[in-house]
Amino acid sequence: GWGQVSSDEHASWMSVQTIRNVFSVETGYRLSDDQIVNHFPNHYELTRKDLMVKNIKRYRKELEKEGSPLAEKDESGKYLYLDFVPVTYMLPADYNLFVEEFRKSPSSTWIMKPCGKAQGKGIFLINKLSQIKKWSRDSKTSSFMTQSTKEAYVISLYINNPLLIGGRKFDLRLYVLVSTYRPLRCYMYKLGFCRFCTVKYTPSTSELDNMFVHLTNVAIQKHGEDYNHIHGGKWTVNNLRLYLESTRGKEVTSKLFDEIHWIIVQSLKAVAPVMNNDKHCFECYGYDIIIDDKLKPWLIEVNASPSLTSSTANDRILKYNLINDTLNIAVPNGEIPDCKWNKSPPKEVLGNYEILYDEELAQGDGADRELRSRPGQSLGPKGSRLRDAGRTVLTTWK
């Protein structure tokens, strides 16, 4: 981080622990108008795996209740536009619900992730109920009371048909900067990257324990035998785009990227109502997205403290530019920030960021009203819904 919190710092880049202290009721610390920090106080509503899912589920139900066209479902009851998170349950709380779901398709694989950890720590795959007996047994006994939130897990349907390139699984890491939640203003960093596994992907059950096949976290892959320190198993998003356009065509590629932008915006909208929209805050999130072999993107998780360490030379340059561009938007012109300032930076300072969604601009067109009065609009690169949902600079959203 940049520095410790002290009363005369104007812009502070903090760790999540420090943020907790800053905003905690006990310390009684108050940020003055000319101070900004790089986390929202309750960012965990988005960045903890269980809360993220909770908020998205709530958001979907709300939209459904309002009769919003966004919450439209298909014949099998799946959301048409909001089905971007794999089926997920909290353990031990939803254990019974999970078992019901598991029994519907007993040959499926599920992934267990501890709610509060990162870097792939503690993650494992299961395909038998017996492998998670611990969470059910405990719920029946009184030791359920001793389950602290630290041991909570989420279990999600494992995407066992990821899109493979060169036979390997990969995921996308995209950086999204949020300067305010209400009105929502967020920026997408153009230079995201793909993280490849060093080992060929196989859905075979014998390899379920092999983390090098399934988990793309660099923290894990870099211990693999074949890890290469020159390229670090990373591709730029532009490479991915070139490859997909060349092998699958332009329309499906554009549609894929549009959907990715869509799900990022929707996830932010989902937590916006519960987010403490402290005007002293901005935040740069690391979004993890997996694409399946039908070219559908899935939101896996959002990281509040995306790794800013670098594994390769290119990486170092990327992360340096990322921090640079982030601060340029959060603290324009390097001037002393003023929280009353409306946080809408001019185009020149965007650097490698581009506007993903600007709610004020969208509302300025009276678009939100239009959105609700037009049921059944189709989503897609040419869909006018997206145009109404927010004037974005991303050209395919025309």
Add this chain to the structure above:
Amino acid sequence: MLQEESDLSLIIAQIVQKLKGSNLYAQLERQAWASLQRPEIKLESLKEDIKEFFKISGWEKKLQNAVYSELSVFPLPSHPAAPPEHLKEPLVYMRKAQGSWEKRILKSLNSMCTELSIPLARKRPVGEQKELLNKWNEMGTDEPDLSLFRPVYAPKDFLEVLINLRNPNYENGDSLSFRTHLGLIQVPLKVKDIPELKEFFVELGLTSGQLGIDDSTQVPPELFENEHVRIGQKVLTEQDSAAAQQYVRQGSPTALRAELWALILNISSHPEDILYYEQLKTNVIQHDLLVDSLIYKDVKLTASNDDYYFVFEDYLYQVLLCFSRDTSVLSHFAYNSASPPKSYIRGKLGLEEYAVFYPPNGVIPFHGFSMYVAPLCFLYHEPSKLYQIFREMYVRFFFRLHSISSHPSGIVSLCLLFETLLQTYLPQLFYHLREIGAQPLRISFKWMVRAFSGYLATDQLLLLWDRILGYNSLEILAVLAAAVFAFRAVNLMEVTSLAAAEAVLADLSTLKVMPLLQIFLFATVT
């Protein structure tokens, strides 16, 4: 006039002869027989009706494409009494130089073989065959001990050979004049100058739209891109090779590129082709060749470390190992100045009946060879198609980059073209670099030998290779090399050593090739 006509009829006869043995001929025959059932075919006008049928059903187009494909590689007509060596290479001193170079390579290969006591080829035991079959899709994880293997040669070794090429019939005289060529290549071959290049590459001019320039985000797509894409789709529907070749001169849209290149190279995936590839795969499984280790080593040294291509490592093995065993590649030696190395069954040295070509395809890979395949992985993910495209690219273009010949697209001409362009249009820079011991060719040679693969960003490389296909010539590599020097001229003028010059030109990954080419050819005051 008469001579031209007889040349033409000779060519026609040769192409017909070649096509008669091809699959297309068999298909046409079958189609003709089947068409007899059709109502519109009448006995009285049989010939015309069948011709008409072929035209409508698209078979004529296929035949046209095949003929066009043959013409593209067909060597220039020569005197009917010319011996076959002349088709390979008309100049004797070049042939001799290529011959001695080949002897050196083979000697190096044989000595490695003897040193390591590894046979050039051996049959794999059944257990090993099974293992390899299982691992076919992930040969990259196989870590054989490659430390004792060295590449047979690297581009810089080849450069030394080219530098020493001399035409014994040409006396330059000792006196230096303004005509003296200051570069490393000292053979008198004809190369194009900028006015001639401007004519040759007319579609790259300032008044034509280009992909790589006019499709950037600042330019509204209505101006050029949309129309260009529409035309591209039309070309694909018509399935016309010649039109496709003309089309890609202005660049190919990413979504259409794979199909367009396949059309230009006249590759279509018939079951026979897939079967052929599978047969090659079986050969790989059954026999182990020494060159396999060379291929492994090359991939591990180059593509595996490349930011763009590391993902495709396993495809590279699948393509290159099969390529080594593909004897159909031998036919390209008819117009390649190189000849396939011969090896003799143990104990029968010198006896022609026991001679075999080694490797079976006659091509010994050198350091960086796998980079010819790597960019293609961005376009084709089906192994047999990828294989066919690569093989065709090799026998049409890439072989010229590592054999000594006088062909205008041969590496010798490219080097000379590069040096001449630099000396003529950037004399100060050329002189300066020469003075500090940094002959420009020493830096640009490796770019040209690899057709810039691994040096440019992939999307830029593909735009460059579009033009190689479009113009059926490799000269653009030399022009681009000169354009890169022109672009970095200011920095290069300040350096004082070869190492510093290399550093200025070390990273080409941010370059945009089309603007560079356009500026160099059309916008520089000459």
